[in-house]
Amino acid sequence: MRFLVFLARRLLHSVFVLLGLSILVFLIARVMPGDPARMALGPRAPDWAVEKFRESLHLDKPLYTQYYYWIRGALHGDFGKSIFTRRDVTTDIKEFFPATLELMLLCGAIMSSLGIFLGVASARYANRWPDNVVRVISYMGVVTPAFVFAILFLLLFGYVLDILPTAGRLSPSITRPPTITGLITLDSLIAGNFAAFFDAVKHLLMPAFALALGPMAQEARITRSSMTENLQRDFIALERSQAIPERKIMSKYLMKLSLIPTVSVLALDFAAQLGWAFLVELIFNWPGISRYGINVMLRKDLNAIVAVIMVIGLMFLIVNIIVDILVAWLDPRIRLGAERSK
Amino acid sequence: MNRSPRRTLARRWEGAKKGWYKFSRNPLSVIGAAAVLLILFLLAFAPYVAPYPEHAGSFVNFREARQPPSWKHPFGTDTVGRDVLSRIFFAFRFSMAMGVVVLSLTVPVGVTLGLLAGYKKGTWIDTVIMRTTDIFVSVPPLVLALAVCSVLTPSVFNAMMAVSLMWWPWYCRLVYGIASSLRNEFFVQSAQVTGAGSPHVLFKEILPNCYAPILTKMSLDMAWVILIGSALSFVGLGAQPPTPDLGTMVADGGRYMPDQWWMTVFPAFAIMFVVLGFNLLGDGIRDMLAVEEV
Numbered sequence: 001m002r003f004l005v006f007l008a009r010r011l012l013h014s015v016f017v018l019l020g021l022s023i024l025v026f027l028i029a030r031v032m033p034g035d036p037a038r039m040a041l042g043p044r045a046p047d048w049a050v051e052k053f054r055e056s057l058h059l060d061k062p063l064y065t066q067y068y069y070w071i072r073g074a075l076h077g078d079f080g081k082s083i084f085t086r087r088d089v090t091t092d093i094k095e096f097f098p099a100t101l102e103l104m105l106l107c108g109a110i111m112s113s114l115g116i117f118l119g120v121a122s123a124r125y126a127n128r129w130p131d132n133v134v135r136v137i138s139y140m141g142v143v144t145p146a147f148v149f150a151i152l153f154l155l156l157f158g159y160v161l162d163i164l165p166t167a168g169r170l171s172p173s174i175t176r177p178p179t180i181t182g183l184i185t186l187d188s189l190i191a192g193n194f195a196a197f198f199d200a201v202k203h204l205l206m207p208a209f210a211l212a213l214g215p216m217a218q219e220a221r222i223t224r225s226s227m228t229e230n231l232q233r234d235f236i237a238l239e240r241s242q243a244i245p246e247r248k249i250m251s252k253y254l255m256k257l258s259l260i261p262t263v264s265v266l267a268l269d270f271a272a273q274l275g276w277a278f279l280v281e282l283i284f285n286w287p288g289i290s291r292y293g294i295n296v297m298l299r300k301d302l303n304a305i306v307a308v309i310m311v312i313g314l315m316f317l318i319v320n321i322i323v324d325i326l327v328a329w330l331d332p333r334i335r336l337g338a339e340r341s342k
Numbered sequence: 343m344n345r346s347p348r349r350t351l352a353r354r355w356e357g358a359k360k361g362w363y364k365f366s367r368n369p370l371s372v373i374g375a376a377a378v379l380l381i382l383f384l385l386a387f388a389p390y391v392a393p394y395p396e397h398a399g400s401f402v403n404f405r406e407a408r409q410p411p412s413w414k415h416p417f418g419t420d421t422v423g424r425d426v427l428s429r430i431f432f433a434f435r436f437s438m439a440m441g442v443v444v445l446s447l448t449v450p451v452g453v454t455l456g457l458l459a460g461y462k463k464g465t466w467i468d469t470v471i472m473r474t475t476d477i478f479v480s481v482p483p484l485v486l487a488l489a490v491c492s493v494l495t496p497s498v499f500n501a502m503m504a505v506s507l508m509w510w511p512w513y514c515r516l517v518y519g520i521a522s523s524l525r526n527e528f529f530v531q532s533a534q535v536t537g538a539g540s541p542h543v544l545f546k547e548i549l550p551n552c553y554a555p556i557l558t559k560m561s562l563d564m565a566w567v568i569l570i571g572s573a574l575s576f577v578g579l580g581a582q583p584p585t586p587d588l589g590t591m592v593a594d595g596g597r598y599m600p601d602q603w604w605m606t607v608f609p610a611f612a613i614m615f616v617v618l619g620f621n622l623l624g625d626g627i628r629d630m631l632a633v634e635e636v
Contacts, residue, residue: 016476017476017477017480018480020473020474020476020480021480021481024478028489029489139618142621143565143618144614145569145573145613145614145617147573147576148592148614151592151606151607151610152607152610154596155607158600159600271482272482272484273482275482275483275484276482278573279573279577282577283596293488294488297488297489297577297579300492300493305492305493309481309485309486312485313480313481316481317480
C-alpha cells in the first residue's frame with residue numbers, strides 16, 4: 001500500500017516535470033532570433049504569405065497564448081508540421097522512434113548484464129588478475145566517449161575486418177518484414193524470417209556496443225565497490241561462520257543488497273546515453289529519432305525540435321520510474337516507507 | 343588565539359605537504375596530474391611546440407594533402423595539407439577554454455542557488471529552485487545543449503553559453519544536499535543567535551564545508567564539459583572552421599575513412615587523453631580530500 005502511494009507521488013512528480021520541460025523547451029524555441037514563419041517559407045516567399053502563415057501558427061499572439069495553442073495540440077498528439085520532411089511531426093516520430101527504441105533496448109541489456117557480470121567477477125576475485133583486467137577495461141570504457149567508440153568500431157569491424165555492416169538497419173538485399181512492432185528484430189521473428197533477423201542483429205551490434213561500453217564500465221566499477229564494501233559487513237562474517245557456502249552468500253545475501261547503487265546509477269547512465277545516441281545514430285546512419293533530431297536541429301525546424309526533446313524527456317522519465325520500482329523491490333527500506341519518515 | 347600570518351602560512355604549507363603525500367600514494371593520480379600538466383603546457387606554448395603553427399588557421403597546401411603519418415607529419419595531414427598534430431595542440435586551447443568558461447560561469451550560480459535552497463529548506467525558495475533543477479535534469483544535458491545551440495548561430499561562444507545553461511543544476515543539487523544537512527548544526531545556530539545575517543551564514547559558515555566536494559566535482563566535470571563541447575562541434579553546432587577543434591576534426595576526418603584513418607583516429611585519441619587525464623586527476627583529488635561521492 002505504501003508502495004502504491006510512493007508510486008503515485010512519483011507519477012505526479014513526473015507529470016509536473018514533463019510540463020515544466022515543455023515550458024522550458026517552448027521558451028528555447030521561441031527566444032530564437034529570426035522569424036520562424038519566414039524561415040519555414042524561405043527568403044523568396046511574398047510578405048503576405050508569410051503574414052498569413054504567421055497567423056495560422058498563432059505567432060502574432062503573446063507567448064502564453066502561443067503556449068496554450070501548442071500544449072493543446074501536443075496533448076492531442078499534434079506537434080505541428082516539420083519543415084524538414086514536410087509531414088506531421090507526429091508521423092515522423094512514429095516512423096523513427098522504433099529504431100531508437102530497438103537500439104536503446106539492446107544497449108540497456110548489454111550495459112546492465114555485462115556491467116553487473118564484470119563487477120561481480122572483479123569483486124569475487126578482488127585484487128587478483130580478473131579484477132585488474134576489469135579495472136583496465138573500466139578505465140578505458142569510462143574515458144572513451146560513445147562517438148569515439150563508434151568511429152573506432154566502424155574503422156575496425158566495418159572496414160579493416162569487414163565483418164559488420166556500417167550503416168542502416170537492414171541490408172538492401174533483404175526485404176523488410178511486415179511492420180508490427182517497428183522493431184525489425186521482433187518483426188522478423190514474428191514473420192519467421194530468420195535471414196532478416198540475423199541481418200538486423202548484425203546492424204545493431206556496433207551502435208549498441210558503442211553506446212553501451214561507457215556505462216557498462218561505470219556499472220562494473222560501482223558493483224565492484226559496493227560488493228567489496230558489503231563483504232566487510234557483520235552479517236557476512238556471521239554467515240561465513242555458519243559455513244554457508246561462499247557461492248550462496250554471494251548470490252543470495254550479497255547480490256541484492258549490492259545492486260542498489262548500481263541500479264540507481266543505471267538510470268542516470270542510460271539517460272545520458274539517450275544524448276550520446278544523437279552522435280552514434282549519425283555515425284551509423286541509423287534511421288532513429290536522434291538522427292532525425294540532429295537533422296531538424298541543423299535546419300532550425302522548431303516544431304520537430306520541440307517534439308523530439310519532449311519524446312526524449314518522456315523516455316527518460318519512464319526509465320526513471322522503472323528504475324525506482326526496481327530499487328524499491330531491491331531495497332525494503334524504500335518499499336516499506338522508511339525513506340519517507342526520514 | 344594566535345593567528346599571525348606567518349603561522350597560518352606554515353600551517354597551510356604543512357597541509358599542502360600532507361595533501362600531496364596522500365595524492366601521490368596512488369600512481370594513477372600522479373599520471374592524471376602529469377597528463378593535465380602536459381596538456382596545459384602544450385596549449386600554452388602551442389605556437390612554439392607545434393611543428394607547423396601556421397597550420398592552425400585556414401592554411402592550404404594541396405601538395406602535402408592527405409599524407410599518412412611520417413617523420414615529417416607524425417599524425418599525418420588533413421585534406422588541405424595541414425599537420426594534424428599541430429592542429430591537435432591548438433585544439434586543446436578551445437577544449438580547455440570551453441571547460442574553464444563553462445565551469446566558472448556555472449559553479450558560482452549553482453553553488454549559490456544550492457546553498458540558498460538548502461538553507462531555506464521547506465520554504466517556497468527551496469521548492470522553486472529544486473523543482474527547476476528537476477526540469478533541467480529531466481533531459482540529457484547534451485540534448486538540451488544541442489537544442490539551444492541549434493536555435494542560435496553556431497559558434498564557440500554560443501556553445502559555451504548553451505552548455506552553461508545546462509550545467510548549473512548539478513552543482514545546485516550537490517551543494518543542496520550538504521547545506522540542508524548542515525543547517526541545524528550548532529556552529530550554524532551559534533552564528534544565527536549572535537545575529538549573523540543569511541549571507542554570512544551561507545558564505546562564511548556553510549560554504550567552506552562544501553569546498554572539497556565542489557573541487558572534486560569540478561575536476562571530474564572538466565572532462566565532461568570538454569566532451570560535450572567536442573560533441574557539439576562534431577555535429578557542426580560548436581566551433582566553426584577553420585578553428586581547430588577535436589570534435590570537428592573527428593567529424594571531418596570520419597568522411598575519409600577508412601583510407602585516411604589518421605585524420606579521425608588521432609583527434610579521437612586526443613579526446614580520450616584529455617578525458618583520461620582529468621578523470622584520474624579528479625579521482626586523486628577525491629581520495630586526497632576524502633570526499634565520499636560526487
